Amino acid sequence: MDFLQHLHVGHLVFLLIALIIAFGFEFINGFHDTANAVATVIYTHSLRPTTAVVWSGIWNFLGVMIGGIGVAYSIVHLLPVELLIEADTSAGLAMVLSLLISAIVWNFATWYVGLPASSSHALIGSILGTGLANALLVTGSPLKGVNWGKAAEVGLALLLSPLVGFVLAGLLLLGAKRIIRNPELYQEPQGQKPPPTWVRGILIFTCTGVSFAHGSNDGQKGMGLIMLVLIGVIPTYFAIDLAASRDDIHQVLASAQKLDEFLAKEGQYADTLPNGATEPNLEDPDQVGASARMQLAAVQKLLLRDGQPIGSFEELTSEQRLEFRTRLLRLQQDFAILEKTERAVRLSEQTRKFLQTLRKDLSKPIEYIPFWVKLGVALSLGIGTMIGWRRIVITVGEKIGKTHLTYAQGASAELVAMSTILMADVGGLPVSTTHVLSSGVAGTMAANGSGVQMKTIRNLLLAWVLTLPATMLMAGGLFWLSRLIL
Numbered sequence: 001m002d003f004l005q006h007l008h009v010g011h012l013v014f015l016l017i018a019l020i021i022a023f024g025f026e027f028i029n030g031f032h033d034t035a036n037a038v039a040t041v042i043y044t045h046s047l048r049p050t051t052a053v054v055w056s057g058i059w060n061f062l063g064v065m066i067g068g069i070g071v072a073y074s075i076v077h078l079l080p081v082e083l084l085i086e087a088d089t090s091a092g093l094a095m096v097l098s099l100l101i102s103a104i105v106w107n108f109a110t111w112y113v114g115l116p117a118s119s120s121h122a123l124i125g126s127i128l129g130t131g132l133a134n135a136l137l138v139t140g141s142p143l144k145g146v147n148w149g150k151a152a153e154v155g156l157a158l159l160l161s162p163l164v165g166f167v168l169a170g171l172l173l174l175g176a177k178r179i180i181r182n183p184e185l186y187q188e189p190q191g192q193k194p195p196p197t198w199v200r201g202i203l204i205f206t207c208t209g210v211s212f213a214h215g216s217n218d219g220q221k222g223m224g225l226i227m228l229v230l231i232g233v234i235p236t237y238f239a240i241d242l243a244a245s246r247d248d249i250h251q252v253l254a255s256a257q258k259l260d261e262f263l264a265k266e267g268q269y270a271d272t273l274p275n276g277a278t279e280p281n282l283e284d285p286d287q288v289g290a291s292a293r294m295q296l297a298a299v300q301k302l303l304l305r306d307g308q309p310i311g312s313f314e315e316l317t318s319e320q321r322l323e324f325r326t327r328l329l330r331l332q333q334d335f336a337i338l339e340k341t342e343r344a345v346r347l348s349e350q351t352r353k354f355l356q357t358l359r360k361d362l363s364k365p366i367e368y369i370p371f372w373v374k375l376g377v378a379l380s381l382g383i384g385t386m387i388g389w390r391r392i393v394i395t396v397g398e399k400i401g402k403t404h405l406t407y408a409q410g411a412s413a414e415l416v417a418m419s420t421i422l423m424a425d426v427g428g429l430p431v432s433t434t435h436v437l438s439s440g441v442a443g444t445m446a447a448n449g450s451g452v453q454m455k456t457i458r459n460l461l462l463a464w465v466l467t468l469p470a471t472m473l474m475a476g477g478l479f480w481l482s483r484l485i486l
Contacts, residue, residue, distance in 0.1 A: 018093070018229045021100050023380045026222040028104055029119045030060060030384020032111045033218065036417065036437040037210040037385075040410030045194045046203040053386050055204075056211040061382030063215020064223075065374060067425065071217055072224030073367045074429060078127045078151055081333045084228075085326050093232040094482035095134060096225060099126035102475035110463060117463040118432035123221055124154060125471030133476035137483060149336065157424060162435040162464070165416055169440035170447035172412040185408040186448070195407040203407070206414030213421035214433045215381055222377045223369050230373075231325075236318040239325040241368040246311050248364065253303055255361040260296040262355065267343060269293055280334075285341045292334035295327045299362070302327070313365065325366050335359055405441070409448060413440035435464065 037059075038052040047055065076084070079095070103122040110117035128151065177186065185199060194200055230238040241248075263269045269289030273280055280287035302324050303310055310316070316324065338344055347355075417437040424431040438460055 014093075015229070015233045018097060018233065019226065019376075021097065021104070022222060022226045022229055023376055025100050025104050025107075025123075025225070026219065026377050026380035027384035028107045028111070029218055029222070030057070030381040031387045032107050032117075032119055033214060033385075033433055036214060036433045037207050037414075039437075039441075040405060040414050041203050041207045043189075043405045044200075044203055044407050044410045045189050045192050046200045046410075047207070052207065056207060057382040057385035059208050059211035060215035060219070060385045061378045063212040063217075064219030064378035064381055066212075067216030067220060069220060069223065069367065069369050070427075071220035071425060071429065072227070072369065073363075074154065075123065075127065075221050076224040076228065077332075078124065078154060079131050081329050084329055093229075094479055095130045096228045096232060098478035098482055099123070099130045099475045100225060101478055102126040102129065102471050105474065106467065106471050110467075117467055118158075118434045119218060120221065120432045121158060121435075121464070121467040122471045123225075124158070125468040126475035128468070129472030129475035130479045132472065133479040137480065154429065157427075157429040157431050158435075161420055161424065161431040162439040164420055165413070165436040165438075165440040166443035166446075168420075168443070169413045169416040170443035172416060173408055173444045173447045176408050176412065180408075186406050188406060199407045199411060202411045203414065206411060206418050209418035210414055210421065210433070210437065211385070213418055213425060215378070217421055217425045217431065218433060219374075219377050219381050222380070223373055226373050226377070227369065235322055238370075239321045240313050240316075240365045242313050243370075244313055244365055244368075246309070249303055249309055249311075249313070251361050252365060253300060253309055255358040256296045256299050259355070259358050259362070260293055260300075263289055263293050263296075267338075271297065282337060285338065285343070288334050288337045292331055292338065295331040295334065298327045299324065299331070328362060328366050331362065332359075406448070409441065409444035412444050413437060416440045435460075 037056045038047075038049070041047040041052050042049050046052075103119070103126045106117070106122040106126075107119055182196075184196065189195070195203065227238065264271070267289050269286060269292070271290065271293045273287055273290050273294070277287075280291035282288060302316065302320055305315070313321065313324075344352075414437070417433070417440050420436050421431060421433055442457060
């Protein structure tokens with residue numbers, strides 16, 4: 001962390017406060033969402049509570065360390081390009097702090113009353129709130145404050161995942177009843193007696209899988225926001241990946257050249273905007289294509305010295321690093337528009353995959369996570385998982401259904417939750433671990449004919465409905481206040 005030596009005292013204090021808040025979000029996320037993994041193994045007596053939460057904490061930690069970064073930047077790109085570019089200004093810093101504080105307050109409040117609300121919903125609502133508030137302050141209209149395409153994609157994942165959990169867990173239980181005719185699996189555990197060895201193994205395996213998946217999916221959300229904090233406070237060091245190798249730089253240059261050649265030959269786009277314009281009309285594909293070629297040309301120019309590639313991103317000045325990041329963000333925006341045009345629709349699947357690979361290569365320098373950030377999030381989430389778990393575990397284990405959770409119900413709900421979250425993780429989409437697991441438990445109760453406690457279900461649905469607007473209002477209000485101060 002050599003960059004700390006070059007910070008003024010004021011910036012250092014501000015950075016430490018921002019990082020404490022960001023890591024605090026992951027810590028609270030840990031003990032808020034612990035029930036998603038451990039409720040079933042505790043209530044089926046597969047593991048003792050202390051063993052379960054420590055085991056879950058370890059696998060949450062590993063999930064963060066081994067998982068990718070697709071979800072991290074899926075969350076970040078909910079914000080419009082303009083606000084991402086301003087991450088090194090007071091607006092960007094106010095945005096990050098406002099949304100983190102809003103998400104933390106909501107998470108802590110719902111945990112305090114034992115309500116399994118969604119950390120993902122809270123975070124996404126906070127992001128949307130700050131984006132809308134920023135657009136309202138800058139343009140007078142909130143409609144330009146959100147990347148609505150990405151918001152729709154993320155919203156659909158959050159909406160469908162609980163329904164998937166409810167239906168599939170119920171169906172899995174019914175299927176198990178037809179295939180595995182062991183009455184003991186479908187009855188309330190007797191005393192402290194653990195389940196049969198093979199069922200216990202399944203329950204521990206699914207507890208492990210959900211913990212790992214939760215760490216991988218939810219840990220990435222905090223990592224993306226921490227990167228915005230770092231870019232905002234120390235853009236010189238974090239606007240791009242200074243640890244990238246010479247080969248990485250060569251790959252960026254090669255991909256930029258290939259994309260430019262494709263746009264010129266196949267798309268027949270010009271390399272300048274008409275009438276000397278500096279900003280494209282985003283409703284005109286020809287201008288968007290020209291803008292993309294201009295960004296590609298600028299990227300190549302920044303990475304060349306006397307016609308030869310630079311050896312390291314550290315050779316770029318502070319201004320050039322920020323310009324490089326801005327060019328790539330603009331390029332992402334342009335390609336997101338171009339891929340929806342009629343020309344793009346006519347492309348073959350092979351060509352689409354080729355272009356997608358080139359675009360990923362170009363994104364790598366600005367979509368990265370330093371090791372110490374990943375480690376800090378992993379520790380925060382893992383340690384948080386071992387603390388404060390009891391409130392929500394009781395809700396999941398006792399208050400969703402009218403009867404005690406059976407071995408088969410626990411295994412069905414956890415299997416579906418684990419599979420759903422891992423698939424979402426592969427797709428780079430944030431889903432609510434809380435809602436998938438809770439709805440899975442409810443689905444098994446409904447399928448078993450044991451009934452659900454409507455008061456709890458009503459509270460869960462109320463939290464599901466209120467989380468987004470509540471965190472949007474809270475984050476938007478905090479952002480507005482912070483803009484008056486910063």
